[in-house]
Amino acid sequence: ILNVEQSPQSLHVQEGDSTNFTCSFPSSNFYALHWYRWETAKSPEALFVMTLNGDEKKKGRISATLNTKEGYSYLYIKGSQPEDSATYLCASWWDTGGFKTIFGAGTRLFVKA
């Protein structure tokens, strides 16, 4: 059964703290992993698309790593700011004879000033 797990479910940090979240997925037939940032009352916006084992992506203070052999990805935020408060979603893609995608339930980040 294909499923994507994200942890923690929610996280409260102080401004300036660095933080990280985990996305776990079945590694068999893995094809790609997406990270999205979703602010309240808005639509999800893509952060990263990752495809290769050992892939690393960075955008400003946010970075992500991917381990396709063990089936996980980490998202890191360095020096959290209040504007980083959002839900962070990951979505895994698999090639099982046709492409299939499942989103995790997300990690809700609260950054207190």
Next chain:
Amino acid sequence: DAEITQSPRHKITETGRQVTLACHQTWNHNNMFWYRQDLGHGLRLIHYSYGVQDTNKGEVSDGYSVSRSNTEDLPLTLESAASSQTSVYFCASSESNGGYNEQFFGPGTRLTVL
């Protein structure tokens, strides 16, 4: 600028009625997706299309249908609305198959079934 729009943004309907939610994108993307947002589940895939005349079922397709007659539009139809279909619905599009490209999401449609 290219965009993806959804209409209506809010809809209230009654149990048993047929409802159609519109999704229109000007990215010229081949791939289009419909998701519903449920508490504790994030986004769940309802139906998707990889091109004109192509439609596929997602993980929660029961009670929903889609048709793709052109590149720009993928309307989602609830054949006979049920209270369990009260949710926020998001349409998305992407450039290629298989997840190599990010998805662009519409603003969402909040549907209430009474």
